[in-house]
Amino acid sequence: MFRLLTSCWSRLKTTEETRRNATIIIIGLNNSGKTVLMEAFQRLLPSRMGSCVTPELTTLLLDEYEVSIYDLNGDMKGREIWPNYYVQAHGLVFVLDSSDLARMHEVKIILTHLLSDQRVAGKPILVLANKQDKMNALLPCDIIKYLLLERLVNENKSLCRVEPCSAIQNLQGRNHQHIIEGLRWLLAATGAKYEELCPHQQPLTSSIPMSKGNIKDPEVCAFTIVLSLPSPSFSTRIGMSKLKRQPVGQQSMEARPLKPILQKEGLRLRPKKNVSVTFALDEPMEKGECSGETGAQNTTKLHYSQNPDLQPPATYDDDDDDDDDDLFEGNGCKKNVHKWTLWSTLLKQ
Numbered sequence: 114m115f116r117l118l119t120s121c122w123s124r125l126k127t128t129e130e131t132r133r134n135a136t137i138i139i140i141g142l143n144n145s146g147k148t149v150l151m152e153a154f155q156r157l158l159p160s161r162m163g164s165c166v167t168p169e170l171t172t173l174l175l176d177e178y179e180v181s182i183y184d185l186n187g188d189m190k191g192r193e194i195w196p197n198y199y200v201q202a203h204g205l206v207f208v209l210d211s212s213d214l215a216r217m218h219e220v221k222i223i224l225t226h227l228l229s230d231q232r233v234a235g236k237p238i239l240v241l242a243n244k245q246d247k248m249n250a251l252l253p254c255d256i257i258k259y260l261l262l263e264r265l266v267n268e269n270k271s272l273c274r275v276e277p278c279s280a281i282q283n284l285q286g287r288n289h290q291h292i293i294e295g296l297r298w299l300l301a302a303t304g305a306k307y308e309e310l311c312p313h314q315q316p317l318t319s320s321i322p323m324s325k326g327n328i329k330d331p332e333v334c335a336f337t338i339v340l341s342l343p344s345p346s347f348s349t350r351i352g353m354s355k356l357k358r359q360p361v362g363q364q365s366m367e368a369r370p371l372k373p374i375l376q377k378e379g380l381r382l383r384p385k386k387n388v389s390v391t392f393a394l395d396e397p398m399e400k401g402e403c404s405g406e407t408g409a410q411n412t413t414k415l416h417y418s419q420n421p422d423l424q425p426p427a428t429y430d431d432d433d434d435d436d437d438d439d440l441f442e443g444n445g446c447k448k449n450v451h452k453w454t455l456w457s458t459l460l461k462q
């Protein structure tokens with residue numbers, strides 16, 4: 114009995130010792146669903162008791178990671194303190210309300226600004242396209258297109274994954290695989306050596322803004338991400354073995370552009386369903402598969418995974434099932450007349 118207890122204790126101790134720490138910040142516009150999402154994470158994952166130094170901080174355990182997650186306010190005042198967290202963050206979760214079309218332009222401005230920040234550039238970002246339960250929610254493919262996400266992540270060399278989700282449903286314990294898989298991906302993408310490259314971590318406080326002198330040289334933390342040519346299963350399992358990272362200034366290989374990969378089950382694209390999109394270099398893309406605008410025809414293969422429980426958007430033309438593939442063909446969502454009218458309105462802003 115004593116031996117059993119000792120062995121349990123030493124196993125527990127080993128697990129504790131080998132646990133990796135990661136700091137993640139959850140940001141996005143106010144009302145996008147960050148706090149509900151945080152509550153969903155708290156329900157789904159075990160948390161570290163007594164670790165809450167500040168109310169916005171939660172420490173959760175996922176696989177071998179102990180993740181400190183900061184849920185930051187998205188109102189104007191809250192956004193002012195986001196930069197205080199950039200240096201310390203290993204990765205970011207950006208939550209957006211997929212149904213709030215009126216604020217998509219604001220999202221675009223914020224995200225562009227965020228990703229081009231030197232303290233953020235190069236860090237992986239998980240974009241959660243929240244509120245997919247709403248009838249007018251945009252699909253990830255549309256959101257990517259509107260936000261020019263592909264170009265953004267290429268310019269800033271940040272690995273990016275877009276997950277459709279509904280934080281409300283997640284809170285009720287439904288469809289949570291998207292947010293958990295998204296978080297797993299983010300943790301894996303931060304890389305095992307990231308902490309070594311950010312050796313001077315300071316405890317974070319929201320009340321004391323960091324002076325410029327306290328902000329570490331962003332170059333020290335930034336990664337240039339170099340992707341090896343992945344296997345077909347890359348998009349569904351983005352293991353660290355597939356990613357070779359080196360600190361800026363030490364890269365021996367040229368950084369290659371990141372391309373969107375829609376996760377798919379089977380061969381046929383079903384764009385009316387909700388899909389996850391991971392940006393990565395992959396095998397040559399078949400002509401006509403998404404990303405028409407950016408000339409991605411030479412490098413990308415698309416993968417998607419369906420989430421049948423989430424509500425498909427009402428704005429899609431549902432008359433003919435054979436139209437499904439047209440959403441990704443040629444000029445993109447050409448059957449979606451209703452939605453493209455909206456796009457042109459948004460794009461003019």
Ligand SMILES: Nc1nc2c(ncn2[C@@H]2O[C@H](COP(=O)(O)OP(=O)(O)OP(=O)(O)O)[C@@H](O)[C@H]2O)c(=O)[nH]1
Pocket residue numbers: 141142143144145146147148149150185186187188243244245246247278279280281282
């Ligand atoms: N329908 C729907 N509503 C949601 C979902 N997620 C959040 N909401 C609602 O959106 C509103 C805002 O949610 P919060 O989690 O407080 O938003 P927030 O991003 O934390 O906002 P700030 O803290 O002000 O930046 C609440 O009324 C939520 O109930 C969702 O997935 N679906």
Ligand SMILES: [Mg+2]
Pocket residue numbers: 147148149184185186187
């Ligand atoms: Mg909140």
